[in-house]
Every structure is written in structure tokens, then in C-alpha cells.
Amino acid sequence: MEQQAQVEKIPPTTLLTLPPEILSQIFSCLVDETEGKPDIQAILKTCKHLYEIALPISVSVFRNTVHSYSGSSSCSRVRNIRFLRYILVSKPWLAKHVKTVIIGRCSVYDDKYLGFNQRGEGHDAVTSDELAVYRHNIEFFLGQLPSGYTQSWYKQWLTDLRSGTSDSQFALILLSCPNIRTILYVEPEGTRHFGQLIRFIRNLVGINRSIQTPGSEWGDGNHPPMAIPLSNVRDVFHETPNYKNGYKTFYLEAPDILAFPRIRFYECILANGDSIAATMFKTLPLRSSSVEEIVLHCSYLCPDALAGMLGACKALKKFEFTYGRLEVSPDLMTPRDIFEALLPHADTLEELYIHLEENGDKDWEWVEYPSKLYLGPGLPQLRNLKKLTVGMQALTGMLAFQPETHDEDDQMPMEIEGAARIIHCLPENLENLLVRDCGVAILDQVEELLAAIERGGRFGKLTDIRLIFNAWKMDMEVDGPEIERLNSNSANVRLDVVLQNDLGYVYDLGFCITEDDDYAIERNIMSRINSRHVRDEYLESRGKVSDVDEIPPYLLD
Template identity: 40%
Template sequence: MEEKSRSDPISLLSLPPEIQSKICSCLAQSFEQSALNAVLRTCKQLYEIALPHSVSFYQNKSYRIDDCGSCSRARNVQFLRYILIQRPELSRYVKTVIFGSFSPDSPKFEHPRDTAHPDDTKSTKAEVGVFRETIQRKLGQFGLERFPWYDSWVGEWLDGLAQGTTDAQVTLILLICPNIGTLLFERPRGAPVFIRFLFVVGLLSNAIPGGHYPEMPSSVPLWNVQDVYHEANIVDVHYNDFAAHAQPLFFLPRLRFYECNVVFGGDGDPQGLTLLKPRSSPIEEIVLRATVVSGPVLLAMLKACKALKKLEYVHLCTRTAYRGVNPQQLEEALLLHADTLENLFVNFNDLRDKRWEWEGHTDRLYMGTRFSQLHSLKRLTISMQAITGILAGPPDTNTNSPQMPLRVEEAPSLIECLPESLEYLKILACGEEIQEKAAELLRTVEKQQRFTKLTYIGFFFNRWLMESEVDLRCGSPNVQLDIRYLDREEYSDGLPPLAPKSGFGGVRNQISRIYGADARQQYLMRRGL
């Protein structure tokens, strides 16, 4: 009997409720909605357990990277009808929302589903009445009617809901779901209702700590958001208004992780980011990939963080975006978090001509010795030029640009500028001339004179720029020395991969959390993250 009981299969119904709930959560997180729907139809017991998970992940985007990334208006209408009118008690279970690009002019970027079913894209007059009552009830408690723009904004919002615009629909979903923890969205095209909504969220979130509304903090929209990701999906159409969207998000009281891809921060103006109060944001991790932001923009972002633990900055060079923060501007910004910064990944894309004014400004090519003051830093991945002032080889140049220097003689040695707290060090885009500085560091580590916490040191050389392999050794048994020689294709693994040209004539963002989950995961795995 005992042997038979061991071989009997365990049914889903026989599992404890907490295990059943965990299984449903996994199905929801993997977007296996069809499988979750099957569980809902099984029996009453599993229906009750699976129902909250059926709305926990809401995504509305195109499923092909060349479909313009538009939201489906019909999908939004269906979701609003369900969680606001039919089963309003379920709105509190919505935890993750993912939106493709949304716009007040949705028909211009029509989702295939809406083209096939145009009658499903608009709400009824009665439903718009419920929307009106909901907006007025939820926002009325904050006294926003005293602002001159309030009535016209709500009117525009309601008009958009009646017409079925994704701008208005997305904004209402964000308003009525109080426990959203993760928000992912593609750069909106215009979207005045959503942009004003972000302004309101920032206004209210900023007011709470001041005591204006101490009795109702949980009523503030997006109050529970901890993870925000937004992007431009087309690389050649830069996210040049990202600061206007990021500024109110930085006010969110529980936000810990912020990522923006294909950021374009202009040549210096930090825009609304200057309104952020120093040390006011709880953000601990910032990731900016395929990015061109100026020193003032990055400084404004980092100033706003209370205690930053991780920063990733990957510079993008395109025909229209060459400038960006330089190493010493980055160093200045990082020193604001010398007591807390633990993980830093920086790739300035050294092999591309960024069209800076190199002549007379060689100090802008590398960080200085103040970098060693980051005494909490444990993991560092950085390119050779930024840390040593040495370039592996000549970059791609433009005949109208001065030649970048290959070596800055007054730049510090590695042991002068690296923090003693480092446990992991990887230097990318190396050339032969780093050997002297690298050997000095390895001798110091081997003799245990300094950097006693280092357990990994990696030098990744650009093979196609070298005449021979280097001779670097470390006799310390506690240190893994990783010497690699990368081809051009492997070198690009430190930079976001790009998909083919899109229908708009631009290059797609292939590491998108919204559209490119598989490519993104492969990219991070190649980088060892």
C-alpha cells in the first residue's frame, strides 16, 4: 500500500491553498493567460484562488516588434469594464501593468485587434458616466479643483474615454488600481491626459511628506509603485522628453528601481529634473541604457536619490546624438553616493567618435583619483579609457572632428583611482597599453598590500586592435584573473543590441522589457548579470 501511494500522482486540488496560489501566480507572471483561464474553469475552489491572479498582470501591447508598439483600445475597454464595473473588488489585485505606446490619436497607430473589431474600441455612455464619477471621487479628496487647469483636464480625459483614446484609457487604469508595483510603458506620443496625470501624481506624492494630506497617503495614485521602466522603442527617435516623465516618477515614495532606455537628455538642460529636492527620492537603482544624457541631467537625477546603490550607464552614439556625460562629470555625480553605491556599470562606447571638443580638454576623457572615494563600491565594470585615460585604438572619426588622443600621460594609475572596497573589477575595451597599469595592480593585489577584498579581476581586450596577446599574471589564490580577447561582435555585448530597421525607418530597441524579453535576457547573460 505504501509503495502505491508513493506513485499516485498529486492533483492540483490536493495541494495546500498557498501552493495553489503560488502556481497561479507563476502562470500569471509568465503571461500564460490561457492556462490560467483553464484553472479558473476547473472548479469553485480553484476559481476563488486563481481569480485575483487573473488580473494581477495586465499587458497591452503589440506582440510583434514591427507593429509600432501600439496599445489596443478594445483591450483597455474590456479591462476597464471588468475591474471597474463588473468586478471592482478585483482592481486591488492588479500588480503589474505593461503598455505599448499610447496616444490621443490612436487610429493613426491602430492596433491590429482594433482594426479587426472597431465596434469594441469605445465605451458606452453609461460606462463613461461611471468613469466620470470614479475620477471625480478619487481625485476630489485632494482639493485639485482649486487649480485652474483641473476642469479642462478632466473634461479632456472624459472626452478621450468617450472617443476611446488609449491616452485616456491608460490613465484611468492607473488611477483605479491602488496596488500597482511595477509599471512599464513605451514613450507616449503626445498623451496630454497621461502627462498631466504624472504631474498630479508627483504633486500629491511630494505633498504627502509635507503633511498636507497625512490622513490619506494610500489614496494617492501609483503610491505603491516600486519598479518603473520606460523606453523609446525606436532608437533613431530619441526619448528627448524623458525628463518630463521621469521627474514626477522620482517623487513616488516607494520607488526603488528606475530604468529608461534610449534616453536623450539634450546637451545640458536638465529640464524639470531641477525641481527634484536633494535626497528626496527612495530610488536605489538607476539603469540608463542606449543613452545620451548631459552631465547636468545625470547630476540632477543622482542628487535626488537618497541612497543610490546601483547605477548603469551605457552610452549610445548615433548620427544625431554624439554628446553626453563625460567621465569626470559622472565621477562628480557618483561622489554624492560614496557611502552607499555598491554596483557600477559604465560603458562610454569608446570606439565611437562622440564629437566632444577633445583639443584642450583631455581631462574629460577619464575619471580622476577622486573615484577612489567611492568606499562602498563592490562591483565595477568600466571601459579602459574612462579609468586610465588610454584608448585601445583610434575611434571611428569624422573628418570635421579633431582626433581623440590615444593616451593621456597625466592620467592616474589604476591603484591610484580604484576604491579599496572593490570585490569585482572588469575593465572593457582594453588595448596593449594597459599592460603596465594592469601589472602594477596585479602585483599590489598579489602581495596583499591593497585591495584585499578583490576576488575577480577581468581585462577584456579588443583582439582586432592588438598585435599580440598580453602577459598578465596574478599569483594570489583568492583572485580569479580573467583575460579575454574579444572580436568586434563580442565587444558589442557590453552595449545594447539593436534590432533591424523598423517601418518608421528607425532601429528597434531590442533589449526592451516590453517587447524584447528574450533578447534582453540573452544580453544580460552574456554580460554576466
């Protein structure tokens, strides 16, 4: 009885009695990158105690995207203005708590859109007092270089902030928030300040490295470290609304982004990189970037552009490339070009995903060197590769069927003479293998691989194999004799055979979708800005949709 009485005296645990650290973790779950107005706003209206804990978390994600008639996500200039006022003027201590910035298409030409797109309801303007605060922030960073380099930019930036261009506002948000970890943005419609800001950061990184290097021109120990904006950024994603021609200016931003001092993840949707892009990437010193994962979805790159991009990375762990029909050019990189660009990362690369749409003719320059159409026996040099997704041609040099082409005299060979067999092409540490665009020609080689695994020799870690066949081009059944033969030889390996229809094939490529709304709006299903939930579902089901499965329903947020 006495113990029961003591227990009854203990006050019950309530939300208000939880430690602030626990409350912070709970409240952080209420901040959603996909929502325009996160649920945490309701917490701010409860009581003073919870308000003080939730307030820094409420600004941790700044999302400013507005769907426009053009099919892109623009940004609201009014929302930019109010956010800058809040974190730099009203409560300046909050700027350090901004961790993620998600912004739609900004522009230096906002005024021409006022007739049909206000980019946010209401009207707002920057006051003289607010402009003085913004001037101080800009002066602090730009003042680290001689005024001759920054004076005209400084004046133009203040002019554009006064007139309210979204490009100048976006750049100031990035400049003023020191702990941003993630940036997601849509291709700007012209940049005057954002583009110059990331180039400025790249220059500061180079100068600061020189200052901190003994024996360099400035490395005498008398210079303090420079204040570098965006120095805590780990993750950058950007995309374009131009689904026809792609992101043709991504090379103006990507090399500078890769120079961020702590970046780890870089992703671009619809990147379109030709020889000019190659020149820009080659301005990056070899092995100078800290980026570890690169994803290029629905993209086109020439071999030199890819080599420059990957060559700038110190230690790449993951590379994903999905081909997009943005250019018909003999300069399109082949599987062998991809392998050669990855070789500098032979000791660090753990995951490789390549989808080159092998069923389509891409006018590759392969005639003189057919071996460029497959990765080749050098693949085992990628010693730490654990997960590989690749087409049958790129892995074995064999095609399931002849791609349609306008030139019947210039057709790709159904089999590359002298191509190595799968058992000689796989790295020994591989754990997961997915081969798409398969035909019956691969069955004997897979049997040979399964037998080697059963004998306990090489490939002891390879326990998951998936083969995707183009069922709409071949007369195959999931319970046919060829598939049954494979299944009987895989006691120690989980073997999945997927017979895809043409819709499943297109779905795996991740083409854009169109909203059935008052206005047709295209949205890429890999978009982290407009389709985050769709993206997650797509990545979960990619490579698993078979001939009998339904394509995931009309995927919209």
C-alpha cells in the same frame, strides 16, 4: 501490518487538497510577463475551488502590446476597454490585485490609425453605466484638489474615455489599481492624460508631505493623509521605437516618475536628454527620490541633466549607462562628469556600469581639460563600490588605439599626462572589475594590481577581474606571452581575458535588432516589453563574448 493499514487509510495529496496559500504560489508561476495570454487562464476553467484561488492571480499582470508596421508595440484599445470593464464594473474587487502593467504605445490620436491598424480585433464601446463608474473613480482622486485645478482635465478625460483613446484608458488603469508595483510602457504618441496623471501624483506627494510635516503651512494635524495613485510603484521601465533620434521627450515623464513615493528602480532605453532635460530634472528637490537603481541604455545625456537626475536620488545603489549615438554634441558627459554626479552617493553606490564606446569619436569638450576623459584618483571615494565595469580610458586615461575622427588636429591623446595608475584608482571594497577596450598599455598596471592582491594588502575582496581587448584592432593571441604573463600572477584572483572581435564589441553595446518577418520591426535587445528572453540572455553573456565565440544567434523571442 497495522501501521501499513493506517498509512493506506491516509488519502493521497492532490492539487485540490493543497492549502490555498500553496496553490496561490503555484498559480503565480503561470503568469508570465512575456505572454499575451498566460497559462493561468486554463486553471479558471477547471472547477469553482481553483477558479476562486486563481482569479486574483489572473489579473496580476495586464499586458497589452500589439506589433505594428511602424516597428513599435502599440496597444489594443478594445483590450483596454474590456480590462477596465472587468476590474472596475464586473468584478471591482479585482482592481487591487493588479500588480504589473505592460502596455504598448498609446496615443491621443488613435482615430488616424484606424485605416491600417485597428489596435485589436473587434469593436467595443463604453456604455453610460460604465462611464458613471469611471467618473466616480476619477472624481475620488481629482476631488482632493480644488475644482479649479482639475475641472477641465476631468471633463476632457471623460470625453476621451467615451471616444476610446488609448491614452485616457491607460491613465484610468493606472489611476484605479492601487497596488501596481511595476509599469512598463512604450513612449506615448502624445499624452493628454497619462502625462497629466503623473504630474498630478507628483503634486499630491508634495502636498501630502507638507500636510504630514509639523510646522508647515498645512501641518496642523487636522488633515488626513491624501489618497495617492501609484503610491506602491517600485519599478518603471519605458522605451521608444525611435531608434534614430531616441526618446527626446523622456524628460517630460522621468522627473515625475522619480517623485513616486516608493519607487526603487528606473530604466529608460534611448533616453535623449539635453539642456531642457537638465532644467526639468532640477525641479526635483535634492535627495528627494527613493529610487535606488537607474539604468540608461543606448542613451545620450548632457552633464547637467545627469547631475539633476542623480542629485535627486536619496541613496543610489546602482547606476548603468551605455552610450548611444543619438547626438553629436560637445555637451555629452565625459567620465569625469559621471563621477562628479555620483559623488553624493559615495556611501551607498555598490554597482557602476559605464560603456561610453571609447573607440568612437564623440566630439567631447575635453581639449582644455584632458583629465575629464578619465574618472580620476577620486574613484576610491566610492567606498562601498563592489562591482565596476568601465573602459580602459575612463579608468586609466589611456587609449588602446586612436578613434577615427573628422578633425586630425583634434584627436584625443593616447595617454593623459599625470593620470593615476589603477592601483591608486580602485575602491578598497571592490569585488568585481571588468575593463573593456583594453590595449597592451594596461598589462603592466594589471600586473601591479595582481601583485598587490597577492601580498595581502589592499583589495582583499577583489577576486574577479575581466579584461576585454579589441582583437580586431590588435595583433594578440589568447595564448600570447602577454596574457600568459598575467595568468601566472593571479593565484588568488579569477582573471579572464577576452579577445573580442568587432561583432562582439557591437553586441556588447546592445544595439537594436531587426526581425526577419513580413515587415521589418526593430526591437531593442534590452527591451523588457518586446524582448524579455533576449534581454536576459544578453545580460548573461555581456562582456563574455570573445573572438572565438559565436555571437548569440539572431536573438528573437
